[in-house]
Amino acid sequence: MSQNSHGIGGLTFDEKKKVRAPEWNVFFALILIVAIFEALGFLLMGQSFLFDSADRFDSIFNEARLKIIILQVAIIGIIAIGSTQVIILGGIDLSPGSVVGVTAMIAMSFAQVAEVNGLANPKLMFDGISDLPVIVPLIVGIVCGVIAGVVNGALIAYTKIPPFIATLGMMVTARGAAKWWSKGQPISFPTESYASIGEGMNPVFIFIALAILFHLILNYTVYGKHTYAIGSNEQASRMSGINVERHKVMVYTIAATLAALAAVVLSSKNLTAQAGMGVMYELDAIAMTVIGGVSLAGGRGSILGTVIGALIFGVIISGFTFLKLDAYYQEMVKGAIIVGAVVLDQWRQTRASARM
Amino acid sequence: MSDIILETRDLTKHYGGVHALEGASFQIKKGEHVAIMGDNGAGKSTFVRQITAVEQRTRGEVIFDGKPVHFGGPIEAREAGIETVFQNLALADDLDVPSNLFLGREKVKFNLGPFSILDRKAMREATMAGLVKTGVKIPNIMNPIRNMSGGQRQCVAIARTAAFHSKLTIMDEPTAALGVQETAQVENIIKTLKEQGESLILISHNMRQVFDLMDRIVVFRRGRICANLNVKDTDPQDVVAYITGAKTGAEFSEAI
Numbered sequence: 314m315s316q317n318s319h320g321i322g323g324l325t326f327d328e329k330k331k332v333r334a335p336e337w338n339v340f341f342a343l344i345l346i347v348a349i350f351e352a353l354g355f356l357l358m359g360q361s362f363l364f365d366s367a368d369r370f371d372s373i374f375n376e377a378r379l380k381i382i383i384l385q386v387a388i389i390g391i392i393a394i395g396s397t398q399v400i401i402l403g404g405i406d407l408s409p410g411s412v413v414g415v416t417a418m419i420a421m422s423f424a425q426v427a428e429v430n431g432l433a434n435p436k437l438m439f440d441g442i443s444d445l446p447v448i449v450p451l452i453v454g455i456v457c458g459v460i461a462g463v464v465n466g467a468l469i470a471y472t473k474i475p476p477f478i479a480t481l482g483m484m485v486t487a488r489g490a491a492k493w494w495s496k497g498q499p500i501s502f503p504t505e506s507y508a509s510i511g512e513g514m515n516p517v518f519i520f521i522a523l524a525i526l527f528h529l530i531l532n533y534t535v536y537g538k539h540t541y542a543i544g545s546n547e548q549a550s551r552m553s554g555i556n557v558e559r560h561k562v563m564v565y566t567i568a569a570t571l572a573a574l575a576a577v578v579l580s581s582k583n584l585t586a587q588a589g590m591g592v593m594y595e596l597d598a599i600a601m602t603v604i605g606g607v608s609l610a611g612g613r614g615s616i617l618g619t620v621i622g623a624l625i626f627g628v629i630i631s632g633f634t635f636l637k638l639d640a641y642y643q644e645m646v647k648g649a650i651i652v653g654a655v656v657l658d659q660w661r662q663t664r665a666s667a668r669m
Numbered sequence: 670m671s672d673i674i675l676e677t678r679d680l681t682k683h684y685g686g687v688h689a690l691e692g693a694s695f696q697i698k699k700g701e702h703v704a705i706m707g708d709n710g711a712g713k714s715t716f717v718r719q720i721t722a723v724e725q726r727t728r729g730e731v732i733f734d735g736k737p738v739h740f741g742g743p744i745e746a747r748e749a750g751i752e753t754v755f756q757n758l759a760l761a762d763d764l765d766v767p768s769n770l771f772l773g774r775e776k777v778k779f780n781l782g783p784f785s786i787l788d789r790k791a792m793r794e795a796t797m798a799g800l801v802k803t804g805v806k807i808p809n810i811m812n813p814i815r816n817m818s819g820g821q822r823q824c825v826a827i828a829r830t831a832a833f834h835s836k837l838t839i840m841d842e843p844t845a846a847l848g849v850q851e852t853a854q855v856e857n858i859i860k861t862l863k864e865q866g867e868s869l870i871l872i873s874h875n876m877r878q879v880f881d882l883m884d885r886i887v888v889f890r891r892g893r894i895c896a897n898l899n900v901k902d903t904d905p906q907d908v909v910a911y912i913t914g915a916k917t918g919a920e921f922s923e924a925i
Binding site for chain 2: 530533534535536538539541542544545548549550552553554555560563612613631
């Protein structure tokens with residue numbers, strides 16, 4: 314009792330009493346889905362999904378499949394790192410797909426070579442602007458992202474229109490700008506140095522590096538803390554002296570800049586840029602985020618969760634290909650999994666609050 | 670220097686033609702616990718809002734810690750050392766206790782603007798110290814506030830004051846939404862703050878609470894202060910008489 318009155322009793326930060334990180338649930342889901350595909354693989358195809366059953370590789374894993382799983386989600390994964398921050402903030406961003414389109418077009422037009430096989434480049438956008446060092450298209454791309462993000466963020470923070478509407482406007486406008494830039498023509502033939510950005514497994518390395526960087530930023534910096542705080546309780550954050558408006562502009566700008574980086578990687582990997590690039594990417598990115606346990610209500614989630622969510626996404630796509638199922642089923646199942654992930658999250662939340 | 674931590678002179682707030690607060694002159698000494706009582710609409714919350722600069726006063730002076738002050742907003746008031754615990758808790762549910770305590774004024778290791786590196790260890794230790802000081806018990810301070818009871822959350826809100834060595838704490842009906850046990854928990858904290866010599870202004874409707882915990886009662890009626898009573902020299906019936914208007918303090922005879 315004397316302990317109680319002095320308030321020392323029970324005051325701890327006991328690791329054992331810490332609530333289990335929700336990322337574990339997402340991770341178990343990933344394992345479960347892999348196991349399902351393994352089982353189906355043995356039953357239907359007579360081969361393993363992830364393991365090297367045909368003895369084609371040096372390791373025990375089917376390295377080709379592992380590479381494809383992660384490579385096919387790496388570029389949208391870069392966008393999802395931005396979407397994660399926007400959703401933790403309590404917002405939503407529908408524009409990254411279109412930002413990818415317009416950024417790919419504009420950046421690529423500063424990355425072209427003058428001559429292709431001894432002839433003048435037939436797709437050259439600007440006469441005399443060719444063979445620039447790789448830093449030029451990279452910076453141009455980043456500037457495109459920053460502009461789109463500042464416009465998104467300023468609209469949301471200062472005119473108080475809902476993020477859904479502001480970024481929907483940007484989605485349509487940026488797509489229009491992508492088509493206008495070259496009057497619908499594809500832009501091709503980049504310099505070797507630009508083409509090397511997205512070569513081979515580079516998109517994966519870029520994705521992982523950015524994921525680690527933003528994991529650290531969200532967990533160890535004031536920026537991260539304020540992002541969670543605003544998503545959790547905007548009013549309390551404002552009363553605590555956080556500049557909520559400025560912070561929103563910053564988060565939307567970072568998200569659009571990540572989309573612009575994804576555009577550079579994508580156009581470099583494809584060696585061409587088209588106005589239709591990145592259509593529906595925003596929805597795939599949001600899906601990865603939601604599957605990764607980020608709450609659409611804001612305040613909860615992590616980059617780690619999103620990365621695992623992206624892997625789940627990749628496993629499902631590869632799994633369907635592995636089982637030789639039509640692509641139509643993929644999309645239908647993808648939709649069901651997104652809804653299922655949100656339902657599961659809500660159910661888990663109500664259970665957690667009921668327990669206390 | 671005097672031992673008066675906060676003084677208001679002729680503090681007045683008009684909302685258009687409505688005189689919500691009229692000529693409030695009030696003093697609180699260092700370490701003193703003063704209750705503000707009165708009916709709904711008597712001007713209690715308006716009075717507090719002028720001090721913490723949630724609203725700008727129409728007229729009058731606020732002297733805090735020996736100097737006349739004119740805060741631009743609640744954040745300036747807090748930086749000067751006036752900590753307010755609001756009825757609706759200003760807490761972020763998804764953050765843990767240290768993050769809530771230090772929300773908007775995080776301790777940092779390296780200053781890199783918005784990307785400054787948080788000093789999580791220092792914040793955790795300051796939180797533990799602050800909670801021990803107030804006598805708050807929380808199973809694990811690293812868990813989100815979401816999972817805590819109303820009393821624990823209110824305690825976290827109050828613990829902010831202790832963690833930041835504020836000079837004056839203002840609580841606006843801190844136990845209005847709490848159960849019996851949780852109310853006891855909050856009252857324990859108030860006692861602890863008293864022992865530690867923290868100054869406190871408590872707005873409350875709870876007569877027992879006020880008589881148990883406070884030194885002095887200031888009664889508001891129709892926007893004016895109508896009584897300034899020492900708890901030892903009065904009783905609940907007397908206070909009710911002042912609140913309802915059956916009695917008025919001799920020195921406040923103009924407040925009818």
